[in-house]
Amino acid sequence: MPATLKSDYDKLGFLSPIDVLSKKQALRHRRCVQDAEHQIGPLHYQAKVHTILRSPYQLATHSNILDLVEQILGADILLYNTTYIIKEANTPAHVSWHQDLTYWGLDGDGQVSVWLALSPADEQSGCMRMIPGSHAAGPRKHDISVEDENNVLFQSQKVHGVNERDAVYCPLNPGQASFHHGWTLHSSLPNRSDDRRIGLNIQYIAPHVRQTKLPGFSALLVRGQDRFHHYEEESPTTRDLDPAALVWREQKDRLHKRIAATA
Structure with a gap:
């Protein structure tokens, strides 16, 4: 990461837009999501999708992403979670002002959130x-x-009293990503376009960061070494929608939601 990007991230708490894929590549990964949905139903906000589909694992380990994450977190990187966030066309779904780390139960802020657009993500x-x-x-x-x-x-969580005049929109073309700190306040408005807004949300942590709420959550080493072993080991899938992987992912998704709901 150039020094200017790192200084911008440290100052602003986010970077956007960052080129990761070509539009053609993004379309191919979008088709993977939609093909899977046709087989097993909606994938919106389902945890650990890289354990049932090869596409999100390929994206989460893309060098254009990991090279920047390494500059932020250091040489050792765990993949904590991947989830598709999908807003259907012309629907009122929105995201209130919030901070990612609020309910995750992590004991530090050695974390980076990446949002990779697989369809146009603009103000509309x-x-x-x-x-x-x-x-x-x-x-x-x-x-x-x-x-x-x-x-x-x-949990429909919301931070009140945010001055929206300070807000900066972060539009992304398909194949572009934003990176943001776990305490950066962010939100999004409804999708008023005629196309689905599809993004892959990728969460990375440094291996020393511990989950403090409930035992049994897993993580995947994607660069460097894990000298702490705080998490159950996991593996990316080698074939899409493997039945055993689907069962395992369901278990981790339930745990993920329990962690978020535990005070």
């Missing part, structure tokens, strides 16, 4: 908005008392 389709520099203030209070069926977030 509900691209992400970031509050520059908000990561520097650390965790903010989140309200989970009000349920919102249109909120993509698992």
Whole structure:
């Protein structure tokens, strides 16, 4: 990562846009998602999709991504989670202002979130908005008392009092990605376009970061060494939609949701 990019990330709490794939490559990976959905149903917000599909594993280990993550986290990198975040065309689904690390139970902020666009993500389709520099203030209070069926977030969590005039839109073409810090405030508006907004959300952590809420969560070493072994080892799938892998992923998805819901 050039020094200017690293300094921008440290100052702003995010980088966007970053070129990862060509549009043609992004379309091929989009087709993989949609083919899988035709076989097993919706994949929106399902954890650990790299353990049942080869496409997300290929993307999560792409050198254009890992080279930047290494500059942020260091030489040792664990893949913590992958999940598709999909907003259907012309629907009210939105994401409230929040910080990624709030309910994950990690004991440190050695973490990077990557959002890779597989379809156009612009203001019309509900691209992400970031509050520059908000990561520097650390965790903010989140309200989970009000349920919102249109909120993509698992618990409809929301940070109140965010000055939206400070927000920066982060539009992405297919094949581009944004990188953001776990305490960076971000949100997104509904998809008012005629196309699905499909993105792969990839979560990386440094191996020293521990899950403190519930035992049994897994992670996959994708670069360097794991000297701490805090997590159950996992393997990427070698063939799409393997029945045993589907069962294993369901178990980890349930655990992931329990961790998020545990105070």
